[in-house]
Amino acid sequence: MSAEPTPLRQNVKRRENERAILAAAEKVFAEAGYGGATMQLIADVAGLPKANVHYYFQTKEELYRQVVSNIFDIWLQAAGSFDGATGPAEGIGAYIDAKMELSRTHPDGSKVWASEVMHGAPIIQDYLENILVEWTEGRARVIQGWIDAGRMDPISPHHLLYLIWATTQHYADFGHQVETLNGNVPLTAAQWDEAKTAVKTIVLKGIGVCG
Amino acid sequence: MSAEPTPLRQNVKRRENERAILAAAEKVFAEAGYGGATMQLIADVAGLPKANVHYYFQTKEELYRQVVSNIFDIWLQAAGSFDGATGPAEGIGAYIDAKMELSRTHPDGSKVWASEVMHGAPIIQDYLENILVEWTEGRARVIQGWIDAGRMDPISPHHLLYLIWATTQHYADFGHQVETLNGNVPLTAAQWDEAKTAVKTIVLKGIGVCG
DNA sequence: GTCTATACACTGATAGAC
DNA sequence: GTCTATCAGTGTATAGAC
8 A cells, every 4th residue: 555665755754753753852951951951852753663763863962953053043033023124113013023922933943042042152152153143233234223213212222232132031031930930731822912912012112212 | 286176166167168069060051051061160269170060069969059049148138129109210210220230240240140041940940930920910010100190101011021131131141242242351440431331321201201 | 764772981979987 | 177089870972874
């Protein structure tokens, strides 16, 4: 009934397995940290024997690096909200929305990223020093331009960005604490909207933009 | 020359060793996470044989619990800035200052706390559900009182607190990223003041308080 | 390509001499 | 109280049958 595995089929299987392993790894690394995560548990969550995980990703560190790398890419995509904005209200507002949405849909990725940075970014220091520095300086210049044009208050662009990163990612990284303070139930869709509105209201008004 | 160890002397030695172990543990747990930290490394940093660490703290988990517990206490002390404030400008401003100062002087503790919460607070969930919930609800009522009195904008107190926690702790938890974006050098005293001012400016203006 | 069995290193914890 | 030596358990990684 079933045909012999063709090269195409094998490639499909390979991609499926790699995706399953990466998804499982993101979850396990987020829940247990790099040191606490085990290849055995990642294999179990992915539904594969441990040796297969090592077949696709030779070492634990290589798998971890791939996970962190994927997260960083997603993170950078949200940065697009900044570009093509006609002013601070639109640009910063859309950026906050995008990052809040990422915290809602991708909490595990955010946690892995936070963990990596908290431990001194041993794996992705080169990303930080190159891509992130470049991105940050570019956006800081955009913000400074808005300030020079009198479209918002003279706030240090870097500290403004830190405040936005910290607050939006808090809903993912400290999601467990937020849930506990919410009576041990996850935020509802309405509460997520409330959070987005509260953050945007404070930030935009705080930098002197009407909204 | 030296006298026999008296009970007093032994107690002093005991306290010194415990303090050294706790300080080393905080540092190692912050840098490597719970799973990545080893009793051997903690012992080395503390300058003691590994067996001695086990003599004072029977298990790794017990030592970790003690570290997290200490951090939580320090965290709650900063909360005092809120009490006795005559209004939102003073209360929230002082609270931000206190939390920023904690991030500057106690970054390791902040990281351990963040790591613990990110992994679902397996050790200190009872603290969260009791002490933190109580503290948060109490302060939320204070803020709501200021709102009702027309002294600040009608912002959701919980989301305001999350924004303050996230932003102030970001300078500790993501200190490595901040440093990288600062040209690979730590923030100077002047830059810390700049950060404090930026955060307070955005938050206070953002909630409709003149300052 | 897939999976079982296993080598090898390391960790938390403890026993027992001092 | 202190420290050396060691055990039991677990982790990453791989060899080799299929």
